[in-house]
Amino acid sequence: xxxxxxxxxxxxxxxxxxxxxxxxxxxxxxxxxxxxxxxxxxxxxxxxxxxxxxxxxxxxxxxxxxxxxxxxxxxxxxxxxxxxxxxxxxxxxxxxxxxxxxxxxxxxxxxxxxxxxxxxxxxxxxxxxxxxxxxxxxxxxxxxxxxxxxxxxxxxxxxxxxxxxxxxxxxxxxxxxxxxxxxxxxxxxxxxxxxxxxxxxxxxxxxxxxxxxxxxxxxxxxxxxxxxxxxxxxxxxxxxxxxxxxxxxxxxxxxxxxxxxxxxxxxxxxxxxxxxxxxxxxxxxxxxxxxxxx
Amino acid sequence: xxxxxxxxxxxxxxxxxxxxxxxxxxxxxxxxxxxxxxxxxxxxxxxxxxxxxxxxxxxxxxxxxxxxxxxxxxxxxxxxxxxxxxxxxxxxxxxxxxxxxxxxxxxxxxxxxxxxxxxxxxxxxxxxxxxxxxxxxxxxxxxxxxxxxxxxxxxxxxxxxxxxxxxxxxxxxxxxxxxxxxxxxxxxxxxxxxxxxxxxxxxxxxxxxxxxxxxxxxxxxxxxxxxxxxxxxxxxxxxxxxxxxxxxxxxxxxxxxxxxxxxxxxxxxxxxxxxxxxxxxxxxxxxxxxxxxx
Numbered sequence: 001x002x003x004x005x006x007x008x009x010x011x012x013x014x015x016x017x018x019x020x021x022x023x024x025x026x027x028x029x030x031x032x033x034x035x036x037x038x039x040x041x042x043x044x045x046x047x048x049x050x051x052x053x054x055x056x057x058x059x060x061x062x063x064x065x066x067x068x069x070x071x072x073x074x075x076x077x078x079x080x081x082x083x084x085x086x087x088x089x090x091x092x093x094x095x096x097x098x099x100x101x102x103x104x105x106x107x108x109x110x111x112x113x114x115x116x117x118x119x120x121x122x123x124x125x126x127x128x129x130x131x132x133x134x135x136x137x138x139x140x141x142x143x144x145x146x147x148x149x150x151x152x153x154x155x156x157x158x159x160x161x162x163x164x165x166x167x168x169x170x171x172x173x174x175x176x177x178x179x180x181x182x183x184x185x186x187x188x189x190x191x192x193x194x195x196x197x198x199x200x201x202x203x204x205x206x207x208x209x210x211x212x213x214x215x216x217x218x219x220x221x222x223x224x225x226x227x228x229x230x231x232x233x234x235x236x237x238x239x240x241x242x243x244x245x246x247x248x249x250x251x252x253x254x255x256x257x258x259x260x261x262x263x264x265x266x267x268x269x270x271x272x273x274x275x276x277x278x279x280x281x282x283x284x285x286x287x288x289x290x291x292x293x294x
Numbered sequence: 295x296x297x298x299x300x301x302x303x304x305x306x307x308x309x310x311x312x313x314x315x316x317x318x319x320x321x322x323x324x325x326x327x328x329x330x331x332x333x334x335x336x337x338x339x340x341x342x343x344x345x346x347x348x349x350x351x352x353x354x355x356x357x358x359x360x361x362x363x364x365x366x367x368x369x370x371x372x373x374x375x376x377x378x379x380x381x382x383x384x385x386x387x388x389x390x391x392x393x394x395x396x397x398x399x400x401x402x403x404x405x406x407x408x409x410x411x412x413x414x415x416x417x418x419x420x421x422x423x424x425x426x427x428x429x430x431x432x433x434x435x436x437x438x439x440x441x442x443x444x445x446x447x448x449x450x451x452x453x454x455x456x457x458x459x460x461x462x463x464x465x466x467x468x469x470x471x472x473x474x475x476x477x478x479x480x481x482x483x484x485x486x487x488x489x490x491x492x493x494x495x496x497x498x499x500x501x502x503x504x505x506x507x508x509x510x511x512x513x514x515x516x517x518x519x520x521x522x523x524x525x526x527x528x529x530x531x532x533x534x535x536x537x538x539x540x541x542x543x544x545x546x547x548x549x550x551x552x553x554x555x556x557x558x559x560x561x562x563x564x565x566x567x568x569x570x571x572x573x574x575x576x577x578x579x580x581x582x583x584x585x586x587x588x
Contacts, residue, residue, distance in 0.1 A: 029444035030452045037444070084410060089381075089402030108383030112406065113452055116378060116413060117444035123417040124439025127432050134428035138421050141435055145418025150323035150331070150411035158327045158407055 019068040036114035049188040056192025073122040080118035098234035147187035156180025168246035182214030205274040212268035222247040313362040330408035350486025367416040374412035392528035441481035450474025462540035476508030499568040506562035516541040
């Protein structure tokens with residue numbers, strides 16, 4: 001990780017988390033529900049999605065406070081998806097980021113409802129961003145709904161479950177990841193462009209960057225499942241291979257997956273060349289994603 | 295049911311259901327996910343919530359097509375909440391409206407995801423109502439998020455689960471229902487007022503009407519669980535008493551619950567007197583809710 005990225009994260013992480021937690025703490029809701037929502041929000045994670053919203057705003061020298069709100073919305077969506085994914089009827093995971101999963105602590109019913117509430121809240125907080133023009137709020141809500149719903153993340157999750165029972169080919173596997181993890185990452189980057197009134201060309205270039213970063217992110221995830229330890233990952237390593245899951249290394253060998261990762265990294269950087277601004281932070285971010293070890 | 299209500303329903307029900315189904319059919323998502331979403335949307339139900347959106351628009355002689363879209367959004371939220379409520383970890387219901395519940399047909403994982411996707415889609419379709427000004431769309435999204443999330447329906451569901459382990463008192467029981475079922479009914483009515491540019495006074499009166507109708511609706515639900523047959527209800531009757539659930543009849547006796555129902559019906563009608571328009575349709579609706587037998 002470069003010093004600039006380290007500094008960028010150190011500067012913004014506390015503000016991201018502060019915004020995220022306050023947006024839940026201030027709602028009037030049963031205490032055990034708020035506790036369950038906050039438990040998973042506070043369970044850590046790299047906050048890559050909110051950091052991307054901020055990094056894109058940074059590119060346009062856009063310092064507006066609402067970038068943190070949009071970042072909180074996308075982190076809520078990400079967190080709800082993890083809570084539901086971990087349920088016994090889905091991935092049946094007991095541990096996440098080194099801690100017991102939500103349903104282990106709060107029970108399945110409350111975990112399901114905490115996920116539902118985070119999903120719903122993310123749209124509410126976007127709707128309430130008073131300093132953002134209504135048409136921009138509507139655009140962000142529309143993009144988030146597409147990215148996180150049946151046409152994006154949830155659809156990808158369905159395809160992923162489907163892929164557990166048979167070996168997917170490479171286009172099918174890409175399709176899963178473009179939806180399951182890519183769509184939300186794309187929203188993180190595109191929302192920064194919307195908030196910053198980026199031109200159509202700039203936005204298209206950033207969306208292409210997002211596309212390749214999303215795939216690179218997932219390939220690195222698959223690689224880490226093989227090469228990293230459970231301790232480094234905060235979850236059980238080697239689970240993909242045991243469960244016969246369709247992964248990039250399974251389809252392409254570990255070496256082939258690493259090569260694919262480099263290709264997407266390269267295309268992501270290339271897309272940034274079309275933005276006539278100082279894109280060095282986003283380039284360093286791409287490198288951080290590709291070379292992360294957890 | 296009066297002839298006018300019958301006619302109003304006969305006129306609008308096909309359009310409501312057509313809008314509801316097309317909004318799902320047109321999305322690009324895995325077929326099994328769309329099937330699961332459509333299965334529960336098509337499982338029937340009285341469509342009371344969309345009918346309320348339309349009845350309020352009718353009051354203002356507002357014929358805009360988007361009332362059906364808002365109605366579809368609220369019916370999606372209602373349907374997702376039923377899918378999740380029926381899950382084994384929640385109410386564990388095998389039958390709903392005389393048909394096997396979603397998870398019985400599609401499995402728990404897909405049922406959870408279909409619910410998630412409907413929740414998310416409802417916000418997307420509100421955001422995409424091109425003929426409604428952005429500021430109105432934002433207002434509707436904000437209201438729906440509050441009504442359906444931790445501060446409304448989901449919060450009420452948490453309180454309801456809590457109430458299964460102990461006897462609630464009357465204010466606690468009211469609080470459950472104001473959130474669990476009342477908030478969404480209120481949204482149905484308030485959204486019609488927003489779409490129709492109602493004055494503040496009109497809107498406040500309609501919200502008060504909604505408050506009492508919501509409680510009346512729930513009390514009648516509790517009463518029907520005792521006096522109606524399973525066949526009439528399309529679900530297991532007498533379940534509340536068997537599960538020792540906190541209900542109005544359990545707290546107030548059956549007679550006391552019927553009296554409470556009449557009180558709320560009366561207050562609902564009274565609130566409508568403050569709207570200087572022909573509120574007869576909404577009055578007849580209140581009567582229909584209170585005297586329905588399923």
